[in-house]
Amino acid sequence: MVTVGIDQQKTVRTLRLSLTCIFLFLITWYYQVPESAWTLVTIWFVMYEYSTVGGVLTKSFLRFAGTALSAIYGMIVVYFCANNPLINIMALVPGLFLYAYFFMGGDKTYIGTIGAVTLTIVLLNYNDIDTAVLRVFNVIIGVIGSMFMIRFFYPQYARDKVLEIQLNFITQLANLLEIYLNPTQSLTAVRTKYLDYERMMLDGFTLYNRYIGEAKIETKKAPFFIPHSIAAMQHFRRLFRLFSVFIYYLSTEEIRSDPWVCDQLSKLMSNLQSLRRKLLQQDAGPIGGDVEVAEPEEEIVIETPNIENKIATEAIVNNMQKEIALLDTEIKEIILIYDVYDISLNEM
CATH class of the missing domain: 1.20.120 (Four Helix Bundle (Hemerythrin (Met), subunit A))
Structure with missing residues (x-):
């Protein structure tokens, strides 16, 4: 006779992930945060793969670091160069090169991946810089929410x-x-x-x-x-x-x-x-x-x-x-x- 049991750890992980998505969706909906879908995307990328406090904190830090570095670099280029498409493309190439050189391989690859994607979105903004900035803002919200839930809702170490x-x-x-x-x-x-x-x-x-x-x-x-x-x-x-x-x-x-x-x-x-x-x-x-x-x-x-x-x-x-x-x-x-x-x- 085959018995079907429930995996307690998977149940906790699923419940934690679902509640985090629900809570942050309600918060961003209540405050009418634009481009809030990136908050939920961040939660899935950070919490889906890792089950422990250390794993989620590490992934959150890497995602935040990649996003923040690209946001700072991209905004400097956009602000001082008047969002010129040609200059933006010229600035994108060395940025991608640096990410590939310093973060390709090793335990910080995720910084390079997220950094390259974010930098591309910020610099190739098609004169819609607000959307690029809001994406960075929503990623930070998702990271903070994920870190809070993994730390205080049935944490697994x-x-x-x-x-x-x-x-x-x-x-x-x-x-x-x-x-x-x-x-x-x-x-x-x-x-x-x-x-x-x-x-x-x-x-x-x-x-x-x-x-x-x-x-x-x-x-x-x-x-x-x-x-x-x-x-x-x-x-x-x-x-x-x-x-x-x-x-x-x-x-x-x-x-x-x-x-x-x-x-x-x-x-x-x-x-x-x-x-x-x-x-x-x-x-x-x-x-x-x-x-x-x-x-x-x-x-x-x-x-x-x-x-x-x-x-x-x-x-x-x-x-x-x-x-x-x-x-x-x-x-x-x-x-x-x-x-x-x-x-x-x-x-x-």
Whole structure:
């Protein structure tokens, strides 16, 4: 039986976007603001793509910057050159060149896009300069309205999303280890489950980088959060590669059933669960607040006829422990953000 549910986050985003459009439409209609359609266009461009406070604030700033720069430059040209069409076109070319040169590519591309469009509208105004100026005015109204609504109407923060993705990575790793250690699951089933995990991780990496960029503007009071979150992602990536090689390429039924391997992977799973509890601000459990790196034993017995697999298995498992210990160091710093902001996590 297929159940149909409602996505709470999408519902909030849709409601926020709709209310912003309604409120600003009523305000501009009541005060008879000309060219007010640009206010609604701005709201859609700013709020439709981004769901977090940091994302909307960043997009709003970029749109405002592009609009303001072009408005100032264009109005100077129009005012001092008597709105001469030939001079306007001559002034448009270097303006577009500068936008392309300084803002093409990178994280400020939107300034160049909006700036080029606005500059074209202002300078090629066909002697209707009022319309060009009113467009700039309405864009500013839309930006202010979007920033106000995302901040005070059920705000969603990118910093929360960063923590939730970290939590999800750790949970998925622990679940994968649990399935691997389950003797009732075949190695083929484990590898099939790994492919699902791999897709989740690759999608998560993209989202993580996006939310890191959006969270920068949200964490001014916690400057430590971004660098340690970036460092944590490097350890997640290395763990992902180690798990990939071990489970999908190196592991055999002989290695999987070896007592030393089972013991080391059980420790890994316990350490991951400890990290999960730290991120959730729960009791760290019996292994305490620190994740100890398992020291290799002097004599390790892995019952496999392939000596290359034996050496590789020992190296990978020991490196997994080291990466988790390094990840624990980063998470100790990351969770200090709970002392600065009120954060409530939802597992993805």
